[in-house]
Amino acid sequence: MKKTGLNIVLAWLVLICPTAFVQADDWEQARDRLAHGEFESAIPFFEKHIQSAPPSPAAYYEFGQALEKSGREADAALAYRRSLLLDPGFALAEDSLQKSNARLGIPASPLRWQDRLARIIPFDSSVVLGSMIFWIGAFLMLLAVRARKKRILILSVAGLLIYLGASACLLAGLCDPRIVGARQGMVMNLAGTTLYKVPSEDSAEKITILNQGSTVTVLSTRGRWLHVQVPEGQRGWCLQEGITSFVPSA
């Protein structure tokens, strides 16, 4: 038994630890290069780190900085957006995104109530806490069924807890940028992408051209075509080439 435990520990040391060191090394290398103004050489290290390590808003923010300083404005804007998906209250990333958008000629989008809430509520924690409260309320309700005394009081408390817990989870579902942003994407083509009325490259059906850096919400897909909605509310079809999802694909 002791031997098995030792083997597990050794396996962890051999397999997990080097990975962690490599991740840390890439991260340190990238930050070091960024701090010394070696922006272009920092980018591959950021990319390696981002691919191998759990996502972090700081990594994406600094990756965006390196991209921005290397002249890759749209890529930088996407990195800032991803940083904000992970941490909507990250003021540095918000500021940098606004500047990047200004340079790309993308108008600032109005702040929605979901965005305001996202900045102040830690959704992952609220979901776990809300779930716990919900189930406490639910089991309390079972207790109330069996209770002979103060059944109404117990039922009221249970109902309140269930309501609070469910609300917390529902709010996360409505506001968590990772859920909302999962259907959003950014136009990365330098020349932008064309929005059509129908899924056809017919110039007569052209609505407008979305500039590089524009964001769209994907409503549905049909082959190579995406049915999208722009922040102004207009809907149309565009080719999925050149549209990059906010949430990186696995």
Added chain:
Amino acid sequence: MHRFSKILVAVSAFLLFGVSLFGEEATAGLSSPATLVGKPVEIVVTLRDARSAEVPQTVNVPGLQIELLGRSTRFEMNNFKISSSLTYTYSVLPQREGDFDIPPIEVRVGNKTLRTNPLRLSVAQASQMQPPPGLPGVGAQPVPSNPKSLANTGALPYFGELVLSKKKAYVGEVIPAELRFYFNSTIGGEVGDRPNLAGEGFTMQKLSNVPKREQIVNGENYTVFAFQTALTAAKSGSLEIPAAKLEARLQLPGNAPAGFEDFFRQFGGIAPPGMFTNMQEVGIETTPTTLDISPLPKSGRPDDFNGAIGKFKMDVSVSPKKAGPGDPVTLRVVVSGQGNFDAMGAPSLVGDEEWRSYPPSEKFQSTDSINFVGEKTYEFLLVARTDQQQTPGVKFSYLDPDTGKYEILTQSPLPVQARAGQAPAPSNAEEKKQGQSAASSATTLPTPPSTTKAASGARSWTSQLVHPAFLWANAGLGLVWLLALAFILLRLRADSPAGLRRKKSHRIKASLQALESCPDNEFTSRAVECLLVAIGSESNPLNAGALIPALAIDDEAKAGLGNLLARDAESKYSANGFRPPDRDARTKIVTALKKIPV
């Protein structure tokens, strides 16, 4: 401004900036600045206003055999002013190829010692003769662009020429050129400061004066004013180089005043040449020429090609050889040769991933006046990221315009011992020196978030709400909740009066079934147990007798049940032994028990 004033100012400026064509000096000139091995050229040493002088018989230059050939004296009369010039001619026989610097020749005139200007002669093998940069081809006699013969001798008084090192070049390639303006030694005057040359499609280096020299052209002695420059074509195709114009004010031969010819004719002769001259302002122009400019070849172009065109070699050194933690080492790359030093980029480092490097400083030292020949030094400041035993390698690519092929100079990594560490912050002076220093950019960076900040925020792209683990946990909790609910409901159902009745009925049925098949000696006790369950008196068996009369059953059944209780008492307390009930009695008892309502 009054016209007279304008003329006065112009003349004054001309005099101020002009260069005196003639002065009391000893000048020397080569009949040709380049030649072949075994093909002699001449050095002409000219002394003005001197009747006699002492010159060396030979001039000692290894590789050249220089011997005095002879002397000649020339008298000139310009506007009744008689001047003389003494000319010594040396023969120069090249014995081997190379570039030779001929030192100044010392000439003693009376008590004075004059020194001629130094000369440079390029000698090549006959088979591989190429014009040196900015100089004409061997034996190329200049062709006057605007010949105007001197009145009586047929010699040209002045002319200009543009000498290019090549007629075919690449875009961005530096083409050395020399503008030459020849003035016959028999005329005097003043020349402007420098010629004008302007055109489209090319850039030009600042004109550089070449020391005035004497040169023999078609047997005539000329004073040559030359200006060196370098042209760089900005686009491919046919490039027109327009004429360059040099202003001069010359004393050119003129006609004798009316009556003078007759005066001389009376004496059976003609007016001596040069006796009558006119001061004229002239513009001496070179001949326009055309260059064939090709675009840079695309095939074989290295990825790191930085625009260098020419012929180069590279030397690399590193210092110090040992560096402490974080101490920088300097990788010095010297690119020397001839080419477009002003436009070319720095060499690239190879395998420098483990080094922190900055854009190199650049220093160019030219060995000519047109920045065509020289050496450019790049200094890379390197700081090891991890402990290093060797420097990065160096690679430099350039286009050889003669072959039209790209060449790559490489330098293997040099041994060095450098310890890893943080780079020192470059000083302001260093930043300025390094131009667009990366370190200066780094100072404009927003401060990166701290590690604490990096750890905050979500660590996954999947929201906790839709995370599989979260969903499975909630599903498990939901199942437990449902099971608990079911249990509670079942318990509630079981504890209800109907439930209790069902339970009682089940027990009675089970007891009756067991009663029918039990042995005779156990029948009475089991039948009593069944009775007690049926009348709900399990906790108080003694009370059973009192309850029987109240049961809603017929009297026969009540009698049967009373008989049962009596038999039970008898079996428990009788000393005479127990008599089991016969079959009829068992049937009656069971029938009576079945009649009891649940």
